[in-house]
Amino acid sequence: MENYPIDKRNKVVRIPKRGAYDKETINAILDASFLCHLGFSVNGQPYVIPTSYGRKGDSIYLHGASTSRMMVNLDEGIPVCLTVTHFDGLVLARSAFHHSMNYRSAVVFGTAKKVEGEEKMEGLKIISEQILEGRWDESRAPKPIEMKATTVLRLDIDQASAKIRTGPPGDDKEDYELDIWAGVVPAKMVWGEPEADPLLKEGVDLANSVKRLDE
């Protein structure tokens, strides 16, 4: 297993046994989502913005309107922190103190750079495919004017860490005798029934990319 370098920045301080630094673990968490929270600082003021992403190798592609605050600031090569969190359930202990959550999170550090030309189009496809596999080829491709209105950034991962909690609660020994229910309430994200655009052209079938979501 290949690890990202570990130092003060990405070391899991609190409950270190939940931490991991290997690319396999981190990539699995990144690949199971397409929505991250991106943090950056402007004049000392932090911003945390939800945005979509796509991973390729040790890089993450991000996109946005060329005019957006996030894109304008990030392109200046400032350090960013990109975090992806899967909430997997509530962990109910007998004591209030030992309540917890089951989760998988990845925290990624690096700087982002604007990409152009072929890589810009490839970056958009990587993001699109991470969100919904197969949708890119179903869609009408971007026109030059749309490409101009869009900024694509590549974040090369310098460091990263994962933090994972699974399993039942852990209580203090003497609390196991209490008449308090304890356990896990699992949670997950599910897709609902697709809702066709009211303006959908007559006779157009549901997209294959959407059909595959049920598989």
Added chain:
Amino acid sequence: MENYPIDKRNKVVRIPKRGAYDKETINAILDASFLCHLGFSVNGQPYVIPTSYGRKGDSIYLHGASTSRMMVNLDEGIPVCLTVTHFDGLVLARSAFHHSMNYRSAVVFGTAKKVEGEEKMEGLKIISEQILEGRWDESRAPKPIEMKATTVLRLDIDQASAKIRTGPPGDDKEDYELDIWAGVVPAKMVWGEPEADPLLKEGVDLANSVKRLDE
């Protein structure tokens, strides 16, 4: 409707019609979750950490181990950005360019202060009740040694904004004639079947707080 003050920091730059600054809208987004992404900067390096929270009025309570990096840094009164995002669905347009997501997000700015004594206990209860209503009174209350190991912070909201997208895709006029399926694939978080702790004392019923999740 009471608005938070608007300036450069919290103004929704990109697609301003999706932005809102009134407390009713922002609080509804905050109250529909208990998991935020908290951003802060240490020596210019941003960190984005997933953590639970509870809201009361114009303040948000946060907690963590007294030894955690987040708690130690935040207590120094540094500016933070707290973001809550509900992902409500994929918005599939005919053009790749007009693909989007339905979501509700709130971005909150302020500084956090450590609280002690009665407010510290109250803060923990507010967080607990936001995560799972009724669980606080079901649980074994915190002991002094547990309170000492825990830091509770109150983040007074200085400014905030909400950003919301709902509804079907919007495509360019000429694309509506394309034979491409378009619409929304809704998404939501659901609870699974509660899993009792393997060490649960015999004869203990499922907690009422958990039973109510299905209502």
